[in-house]
Amino acid sequence: MGRKFVVVGNWKMNGDMKQINEIVNNLKKGPLDPNVEVVIGVPAIYLAYVKSIVPDTIGVAAQNCWKVPKGAFTGEISPAMIKDVGADWVILGHSKRRTLFGEKDDLIAQKVAHAIESGLKVIACIGETLDEREAGKTEEVVFRQTKALLPAIGSNWDKVVLAYECVWAIGTGKSATPQQVQDVHASLRNWLSTNVSADVAAKVRIQYGGSVTGATAKELAACPDTDGFIVGAASLKPEFVDIVNATQ
Template sequence: MARKFVVGGNWKMNGDKKQINEIIGFLKSGPLNQDTEVVVGVPAIYLELVRTCVPASIGVAAQNCYKVPKGAFTGEISPAMIKDVGADWVILGHSERRQIFGESDELIAEKVCHALESGLKVIACIGETLEEREAGKTEEVVFRQTKAIAAKVNDWSNVVIAYEPVWAIGTGKTATPQQAQDVHKALRQWICENIDAKVGNSIRIQYGGSVTAANCKELASQPDIDGFLVGGASLKPEFVNIVNAKQ
């Protein structure tokens, strides 16, 4: 089954109006591979600005949301609000949310469920720490994180999974193409066996962790890597090269 390559740019807590205009400039200049789906993950305060400025072919994602439509949750945003300003994606479960802000597997699963029910598409992030990898627990961790989401999700058609080894995020270290492929393959097999074979074969699994223009083509050549979730490089013109990794 052919899976459409999907590249997300997670700007994290970066950017002001000037820098955002520069990013939009190189996205418009491209050219971007039309066979690759592109999504940019934008700080909440700039979601509407970016949605009105980027080409309609580029998806716009919030970087987080809460698990209910509204209420007394100071500082949070809801899927309903994200949709109201025209954005159509949300990134959930990023390692920084898990590690820095203490979000549990259960909370992330509840967020994914509510976002999907609200009509958003979701990039759901999973991944192990360096300690977990060195202890041989990579598969145990990513399977556990995926299982929690699977307990809340029935329809996977609007879910992209992003495998992001925590030890490779923002460190300059990258999993080798073979290391990344091994985890993607094992995860796909787990989904086939524990959720549904059709879901396992159709779901897109991105790799995230210090992806750059220099390493993207080799990573993209792996059979179970269906795209990237890009951090720092998504703020730079080289993001165009990463989007075009399959060309």
């Protein structure tokens, strides 16, 4: 398929100048697999600093943005601001934004549309809660969330990575089994083939997120429909290098 493996480190609300320097120095030492695209999701206040010290081979992402270029939206940042400091990615629809901050599918779609229009690349997150999985609604939820994104993405699938997050596995230490991940990714690719196009289904990169560690990454990376990871806690640790190199 020729899909390039992509690993995103989402620092969430973590890090200070000392820790950021340690993380970036660790990434510089690597070595990082040159065949893997690496992106780090940085708290907004540190975007410019991280961009100034990180190698050009590593992408820098904001963890959120608003749906218009500027205005009276206290506390928000716009895609224009993200681009202005040199970052070129944004993470949208993360499970914490959905669950803690009440973001709905339509708002996330509006954000995705504006981010793409503004020239950012988007990591678009989807995934089910534990209650939804136990109720047998995994596919229903994932398909609904993806369907909401279709008008926002349009023909710009080359600017989007889909990140499937098992919400029940985030920060819990529980990781989905490789078979669980493969089943969802394969179902999602089949849904995209039917509802978008076979070409998009074959080319779009689908990541897995949910307590990925250096110990679990290799087996998860071997799933044929997994094209990378979105990594939380482990992205703050030296083992992030092992996760990046999981396909070697």
